Amino acid sequence: MTRHDRQQRFEVIYVAHYADILAYVRRRTDSHEDAADALAETFTTAWRRLDDIPEGRDARLWLFGVARRVLANGRRAESRRSELVERLGHQLAVWAEHTETGERLAGVQEAFARLSPDDREILALAGWEGLSADEIATVLGCSRANARLRLHRARKRLARHLDTAGVDMSRVGLRAVAMTRGVM
């Protein structure tokens, strides 16, 4: 692949998935600087490993997988950020100031926060990124059967926390209520 071809392919992937990856990292870190940093590092990794990125829809899953690992690797030294990444972090901070966080579904938020990080991640991949169990398996690098099992268990644990917290289960739905009682 010539450099020009590489740049074109990367640009297509970048433009198609930038917003998704931004949302992914923003939703998983409280620090805007870290979100900007992780976003930049995810796409820089993608540029370096362009040949490894699968075609089509799977590119997005690949990028989620990289973003996940970048975040797991933790915060980088502040002095190592570029001016551009700092500006991006600042932009995210300004954006957040103008965004209502609200107390929307506070009970659900609390119950969700009590879950283990693994449970939260698998439920977030399903609920926030809208991924199917099979797609989650790709992001997490586990078998499809394992992803389905983990998703099922995480849903069950959240439902139980909701029940314990006395969240109005009528808003959750009968199936979720049934789950907490092991009827599923």
Place this chain on the structure above:
Amino acid sequence: MHEIDRLVAGIAPDPGPGTTPIARELLEEIISFPVPERRPRRGRFAVPPLRRWAAVPALAALAALLSFGVAQAPASAALDIELVGGHYVITVQDLLAEPEVYQRELRARGLDITLDVVPTSASLAGQIIVISDMDRLRSGRMVPGEGPITTIDAPGRCERFIGCPIGVKVPVGFDKKAGIILGRRALPGEKYTMPPGIAQPGEPLHCVDYVNESVARVSALLRERGVTPSYVSFGGRATPTAPGDWYVHDGVMSADGQALLLVGPERAERGTQPASPSGC
């Protein structure tokens, strides 16, 4: 969608501002990085392992990547030195290591090579300058550019005017004193030791014929681009102001967002003007 998932979706934090102009800038920055050598392809869906201290085997890529902080390596491995067919192939793993650390690792291979990694702009990050014979240079003689130490370019076409070096190759048994200077991305606020011309590709006045333009005009062009100029005239010190009707003779970027203009009351004479920038 499963009902629990729908509930979780209901508490999804805001996704952020989406694709903004900064996203486009970030894209440009990333694709300006040199392309590393092709790695063996992994399984179709495998996500590459990201080690905590990612060791990327590309000198120039590292210089560029510094801005994202990937290029950190344990202090014991500031350099990656591989023996390939009678040559040492050297790439820098940690761009912020103390110079002595590089020296120590090179000396361990019997090489008397000084490696200086110096701060510079994004456009010059990754540039490698090799001086193959320091003693010859110090004695006032020219050192040919083509020496036993060569830079290795990334495979494929290179569109950066400074080339796309990823490392240097030194013959085993090389016994001269040599110097290698590598540009790395400056940290925020850090002065450039390798300053690029303001009209070079990737710099604010790329393709602007600014020589012998008035101080007022060039300053305005720089400020429009978010760059703060300071001024120096022959024999003087840098000052934050200069007469607006003086002429600009030369200009370099001195740090991120800062330029230093060489100015004077008269137009610059022919021959003292900087070479016309490439790629216009």
